[in-house]
Amino acid sequence: MLKLFYAPGTCALASRIALEEAGADYEIARLNFAESEQRSAEFLRINPKGRVPALVTDRGVLTETPAILIYVAQAFPAANLAMLDDAYEFARLQAFNAYIASTVHVNHAHGRRGARWANQQSSFDDMKSKVAETMAASMRMIELDFFEGPWVMGEQYTVADGYLYTMSSWLAGDGVDINEFPILKDHFERMSARPAVQRVLADI
Amino acid sequence: MLKLFYAPGTCALASRIALEEAGADYEIARLNFAESEQRSAEFLRINPKGRVPALVTDRGVLTETPAILIYVAQAFPAANLAMLDDAYEFARLQAFNAYIASTVHVNHAHGRRGARWANQQSSFDDMKSKVAETMAASMRMIELDFFEGPWVMGEQYTVADGYLYTMSSWLAGDGVDINEFPILKDHFERMSARPAVQRVLADI
Secondary structure: OEEEEEOOOOOHHHHHHHHHHHOOOEEEEEOOHHHOHHHOHHHHHHOOOOOOOEEEEOOEEEEOHHHHHHHHHHHOHHHOOOOOOOHHHHHHHHHHHHHHHHHHHHHHHOOOOHHHOOOOHHHHHHHHHHHHHHHHHHHHHHHHHHOOOOEOOEOOOOHHHHHHHHHHHHOHHHOOOHHHOHHHHHHHHHHHOOHHHHHHHOOO | OEEEEEOOOOOHHHHHHHHHHHOOOEEEEEOOHHHOHHHOHHHHHHOOOOOOOEEEEOOEEEEOHHHHHHHHHHHOHHHOOOOOOOHHHHHHHHHHHHHHHHHHHHHHHOOOOHHHOOOOHHHHHHHHHHHHHHHHHHHHHHHHHHOOOOEOOEOOOOHHHHHHHHHHHHOHHHOOOHHHOHHHHHHHHHHHOOHHHHHHHOOO
16 A cells, blocks of 8 residues: 655645545555654655655655656546646646746745755845745746646646645745735635545645 | 757756757757846747746647656657656656756755845855755765666666756866765766767757
8 A cells, every 4th residue: 555654734735635636545654844753764764855755655665746746647547637648748747846846845945944055044034034925926927827727737637736736825824825816816725625635634 | 840948057958968869850049048048038938937948849838857858758759768658667767857856956056046045145155155065965865875777767778867967067066076976977977978968068
């Protein structure tokens, strides 16, 4: 059975939503980030990066949200969570996920994880003060340039929707009012109402 | 015909190597970053992100290196540049590419692009001073934990090899001595000798 290493408030939420939407048989292993369990020797043997998500499969451990999301879509093709049969459409989906991973999530991380990239408290404070601006800019680009509607990629609901939902769930904490983005707000509300997301929210 | 928007010294090198390895018929459109051509109104209509790579296909524009690399592998399957028929192996490849995009490249970017995430010169200086440390740490993790050998993913040469090569090519400028990483140094030298890479290097 698949096992997802998970922590509330992290991007592992996107992988969990994908597993729920896929109807996968999986279990959750929660890590307590407040106690730095992601840096424990035990977990570092599973994922040397010390991060979640990490998905334990019968063949080995997979990491990185964009990789896990597509893996879930490919492992459960009946759920139709990605455009798997069209290289161009698949690349569009991959580009969206990559933008979230390497731009949006990175913007967010500067609010709390500045020590990854600098050493001085003044730098951390400076980075933190810019998060609302950078998150708003990247979400505006998604709303104006990438979001097709009614779902991220268009008519087909995909793993990108749970990933975008995860970013939207961070906005208030990052000082961004989702009401500035009516399309993303509507998407967030429709996502929240999906049975798979409801099941996850009931068991954070 | 495919057209790759490209600039020397950027991660677009990885996409170009993939296109060469694939034997693709493509043309190069160079952007002059010193003159900020990537922020021109003309280019922003092609890629609103103002970044390279951007790959113009007959169906539209693709962005983000991890997406473009897999697109090239899928569009030219005879070149065998990815494990396309095994969801787990494909996810391992995707995880490697995602780690480069969202961790290694992001570490590097803090040396010159600190203004993306902060506002003060003191923060930029602080970030820049940490790049050698973060790049060395991520390359060490690749050498010890992810690199299978003789290529990144094992026996099969994949698009991940050109992506790792691109990161290795940045190390000297980031203050990291590649001699600290004998496996990566050997990989870099074998990559440099490949005919496809030689063709790219002859036409930077």
